[in-house]
Amino acid sequence: QLQLQESGPGLVKPSETLSLTCSVSGGSISGGTYYWGWIRQPPGKGLEWIGNIFYSGNTYYNPSLKSRVTMSVDTSKNQFSLKVSSLNAADTAVYYCARYVVGYSWDEPFDIWGQGTMVIVSS
Amino acid sequence: DIQMTQSPSSLSASVGDRVTITCRANQGIRTDLGWYQQKPGKAPKRLIYAASTLQSGVPSRFSGSGSGTEFTLTISSLQPEDFATYYCLQHNSYPLTFGGGTKVEIK
Numbered sequence: 001q002l003q004l005q006e007s008g009p010g011l012v013k014p015s016e017t018l019s020l021t022c023s024v025s026g027g028s029i030s031g032g033t034y035y036w037g038w039i040r041q042p043p044g045k046g047l048e049w050i051g052n053i054f055y056s057g058n059t060y061y062n063p064s065l066k067s068r069v070t071m072s073v074d075t076s077k078n079q080f081s082l083k084v085s086s087l088n089a090a091d092t093a094v095y096y097c098a099r100y101v102v103g104y105s106w107d108e109p110f111d112i113w114g115q116g117t118m119v120i121v122s123s
Numbered sequence: 124d125i126q127m128t129q130s131p132s133s134l135s136a137s138v139g140d141r142v143t144i145t146c147r148a149n150q151g152i153r154t155d156l157g158w159y160q161q162k163p164g165k166a167p168k169r170l171i172y173a174a175s176t177l178q179s180g181v182p183s184r185f186s187g188s189g190s191g192t193e194f195t196l197t198i199s200s201l202q203p204e205d206f207a208t209y210y211c212l213q214h215n216s217y218p219l220t221f222g223g224g225t226k227v228e229i230k
Contacts (some may be wrong), residue, residue: 012226037219046210046221046222046223046224047161047212047224049218049219049220049221052219060217060218062218062219063124065217093148096166096167100214104154106172107155108157108172109172109212110157110159110169111169111172113167115166116166116176
């Protein structure tokens, strides 16, 4: 049973860089045709897609965040990571990692999710 | 970017009611759409993918339909555990975009 688990600091100061890691267990991050994604949700608000990464390093980012976001993969640790720079209060959110399956006829986005990690941007 | 307009933003319904939620895309997305259920403090759970394919393990009272620009999620007989917020997600093109959500509350 594939499981995802986010980890990172719960509190980050404005203007600093947030670093989050998603650890994948029960399966290989480089097995199959999967992208790995990050989604966030500000308190009381809806879901926002941040980006997807393939194990090879190919990435897609949300243009609204692209200048501040970097995603990476560490296949040796079966993990993928998210960095968001120049943080401000609007980046306060629950951050989720999730699996995105690429199929022949259609994709199957975000079938498995981590539990989420709350990040507060505050001095 | 493809915009997903979800309606209503909230609704009140009783156990046993039939509930329909709609998502409209501002351009055609074939059937590249999923539906997610989220309960407070929990990660979203996928219910439907490819617009109408039921995720394994999801009760058959949930169904999805539509293609192109208009999609619906129907709960045929609302159960107590169905009170939650529902989101659609288009994955026809990047950036992926979610609808604004529909909160289903108890009447």
